[in-house]
Amino acid sequence: MEKALLLTPLHPVHIQLGARMMPFAGYDMPLSYSGIRNEHLSVRNACGLFDVSHMGQFRVEGGGALNFLQHITTNDVARLKIRQAQYSCIPHPDGGIVDDLLVYRLAEQQYMLVVNASRVDEVADVLHAYAGADCSILNISEETALLALQGPMAVDILEACTTEAVRELAYYHFVTGVVDGVEGILISATGYTGAGGFELYIPRASAVKIWDALMKAGAVYGLLPCGLGARDTLRLEKGYCLNGYELSYSSGPVEARLDWIVRYNKDFIHKNLYLSKKTGGCDRYLVGFEMVDKGIPRHDFDIMNESGQKIGVVSSGSESPSTGKLIGLGFVDSDHQNEGSSLWINIRGRSLKAKVVKLPFV
Numbered sequence: 001m002e003k004a005l006l007l008t009p010l011h012p013v014h015i016q017l018g019a020r021m022m023p024f025a026g027y028d029m030p031l032s033y034s035g036i037r038n039e040h041l042s043v044r045n046a047c048g049l050f051d052v053s054h055m056g057q058f059r060v061e062g063g064g065a066l067n068f069l070q071h072i073t074t075n076d077v078a079r080l081k082i083r084q085a086q087y088s089c090i091p092h093p094d095g096g097i098v099d100d101l102l103v104y105r106l107a108e109q110q111y112m113l114v115v116n117a118s119r120v121d122e123v124a125d126v127l128h129a130y131a132g133a134d135c136s137i138l139n140i141s142e143e144t145a146l147l148a149l150q151g152p153m154a155v156d157i158l159e160a161c162t163t164e165a166v167r168e169l170a171y172y173h174f175v176t177g178v179v180d181g182v183e184g185i186l187i188s189a190t191g192y193t194g195a196g197g198f199e200l201y202i203p204r205a206s207a208v209k210i211w212d213a214l215m216k217a218g219a220v221y222g223l224l225p226c227g228l229g230a231r232d233t234l235r236l237e238k239g240y241c242l243n244g245y246e247l248s249y250s251s252g253p254v255e256a257r258l259d260w261i262v263r264y265n266k267d268f269i270h271k272n273l274y275l276s277k278k279t280g281g282c283d284r285y286l287v288g289f290e291m292v293d294k295g296i297p298r299h300d301f302d303i304m305n306e307s308g309q310k311i312g313v314v315s316s317g318s319e320s321p322s323t324g325k326l327i328g329l330g331f332v333d334s335d336h337q338n339e340g341s342s343l344w345i346n347i348r349g350r351s352l353k354a355k356v357v358k359l360p361f362v
Helices: 011-016 036-045 065-072 117-130 154-159 204-221 228-237 271-280
Strands: 020-024 027-032 048-051 056-061 084-091 097-107 110-115 136-139 144-150 174-179 182-188 197-203 224-226 284-291 302-304 310-319 326-333 342-347 350-357
Touching (some): 011 204, 027 036, 027 228, 036 048, 036 224, 036 228, 048 204, 048 228, 056 065, 056 117, 065 110, 065 117, 084 271, 097 117, 117 136, 144 204, 154 197, 154 204, 182 204, 197 204, 228 310, 228 326, 284 342, 302 326, 310 342, 326 342
Parallel strands (some): 048 224
Antiparallel strands (some): 020 027, 048 144, 056 110, 056 136, 084 097, 097 110, 144 197, 174 182, 182 197, 284 326, 302 310, 302 342, 310 326, 342 350
């Protein structure tokens, strides 16, 4: 029997708003409301509100929490101050990643991990496999809702709903406070759109209340509800990697050009696999490309050289709503990675020309 889709606490709101729904990572999620292009441009120019409550969260605490997280993640957790967050990943024994994630330092010996919905169970397995007796792990995903308020008007909208000094909040820092009368909301200056804004971690029972408060405050600024479609095109324009596309069990931060989240001066699981890629080089690297011929590149389309030989594969592709250009990310053989290199994308049996460009696209 097919497993029933999970629902976020905002699912009735999405249905009421007439969202186009789709299965994603085991959840019934909104793809779009008023159209992907419309929502995308709203985030770039004004603001958009996303329900990303499908994401997973774990609380890790205890005297051994720091050493434990240092051992299973690639970035330097010791550099985190309280109320600061960090982008990192958990290595996989095949040389890629189990998941890319955010690490929040909540208190002296207390952290929160934010992981992709499709990787919650696998991350839990790793956490419990490596945690010692001096470290406790609690999956708080079911009790936590997550909203992403993204765009240049996000700070004005959020200020109307809280007395917290969110305008002074530095990138990848957070505060915990009151939003629309609800206490204990973690407000983080993070996001996956490259447009600025905040992510709000909310008690599940208050998710609809906070959504409604933000939408009401944002009406004067043109705030729109946004779905996963716009979230994907926004991150693609910025060249951000997505697990399952640019990142996988076999492709990790070295070939995906995320080496800045790996600290080789500390020990972590499967470090030797990353070191061998860093010192010996990779066969393929992630590049951004722009179509010269007209055609939309899609995930898993072949990338070829001028002679028609396969030299790589498209990981993500779309039309850029901000520029109107046809863009993509893909892995190509190392001798085709330089800016300006010509590529040919196999789009439904046609070989269409593209060129490697510098990231981000916007």
